[in-house]
Amino acid sequence: MSESVNGVAFVILAFASIGGAVGMLTTRNIIHAAFWLLEVMVAVGGLYLLLSAEFLAVVQILIYAGAVSVLMLFVIMLTLRRREDSVRPVEVSIGGGILVAVFGTVMYVAIARYGDRVGEMPIVVPDTAALGELLFTQWALPFEVASLVLLVALVGAVWWSREGDDR
Amino acid sequence: MTIGPSAFLGLAAVLFALGLYGAVARRSAVMVLMSLELMAVAVNLNMVALSRFVTPTEMTGQFFAIFTMVVSAAEIGLGLALVLAIYRQTRSIELSSIDSLKG
Numbered sequence: 001m002s003e004s005v006n007g008v009a010f011v012i013l014a015f016a017s018i019g020g021a022v023g024m025l026t027t028r029n030i031i032h033a034a035f036w037l038l039e040v041m042v043a044v045g046g047l048y049l050l051l052s053a054e055f056l057a058v059v060q061i062l063i064y065a066g067a068v069s070v071l072m073l074f075v076i077m078l079t080l081r082r083r084e085d086s087v088r089p090v091e092v093s094i095g096g097g098i099l100v101a102v103f104g105t106v107m108y109v110a111i112a113r114y115g116d117r118v119g120e121m122p123i124v125v126p127d128t129a130a131l132g133e134l135l136f137t138q139w140a141l142p143f144e145v146a147s148l149v150l151l152v153a154l155v156g157a158v159w160w161s162r163e164g165d166d167r
Numbered sequence: 168m169t170i171g172p173s174a175f176l177g178l179a180a181v182l183f184a185l186g187l188y189g190a191v192a193r194r195s196a197v198m199v200l201m202s203l204e205l206m207a208v209a210v211n212l213n214m215v216a217l218s219r220f221v222t223p224t225e226m227t228g229q230f231f232a233i234f235t236m237v238v239s240a241a242e243i244g245l246g247l248a249l250v251l252a253i254y255r256q257t258r259s260i261e262l263s264s265i266d267s268l269k270g
Contacts, residue, residue, distance in 0.1 A: 005170035014178045021185040021205055030195060037201050040182075044208050047175075051219040053229055063236060068204060068243050075247045076197055079254045093192035100188045107180035115173030124223040131226055139230050146237040153241030161248035
């Protein structure tokens with residue numbers, strides 16, 4: 001017995017996420033790029049739901065679609081002096097293209113060779129309550145370290161971005 | 168139609184490749200940070216998918232994804248603060264304008 005992923009939902013969400021990423025890279029307006037990124041984040045949150053990772057789906061929407069996108073938009077708007085600055089030519093990088101081609105080939109070979117080694121989807125579904133329990137027992141130390149990392153990053157971000165030359 | 172782990176791995180690889188291209192090709196610091204976020208999301212998708220297929224009860228991949236999210240949230244906060252600081256110094260967020268260490 002095995003579970004299965006809803007194929008139609010997967011195709012729609014995969015199309016949405018890849019399309020959003022392509023839109024982010026091809027749009028000339030950097031503000032549109034931020035909104036495309038938001039769309040990718042929401043689509044990936046939907047994919048987490050398909051994988052029955054409900055907690056991660058909610059966290060994904062809250063952190064990436066909520067906080068990070070707003071932060072991006074704030075910085076974009078703070079660093080634009082004129083409205084026209086947001087529109088810029090599409091940049092083409094041959095080196096980047098070669099790098100991506102090599103990476104894509106390696107990934108294609110690796111997935112074609114080893115992708116099916118992982119079997120079918122187990123019938124056991126991850127449980128959000130169990131996730132919370134494990135997070136505060138088995139993963140308690142990494143959890144505390146993560147909160148310390150966030151605190152240091154918070155202080156550092158405030159320190160770096162404040163006004164004044166008295167640094 | 169069966170969606171196996173390969174489908175998720177392939178999707179994550181495509182997303183990561185697009186993010187990689189953006190991080191290398193774009194010249195605006197904010198666009199590079201956005202591409203880095205895209206790559207982090209692709210890695211997270213990999214880990215959650217493999218966690219669902221391999222360890223559905225231990226959820227190891229989900230915990231790793233949570234901590235990756237923490238690190239990438241810290242990274243994006245610091246990165247954007249750095250962009251703001253650079254903008255104050257040079258009045259520009261083009262990566263080509265950050266060349267004061269050039270010999």
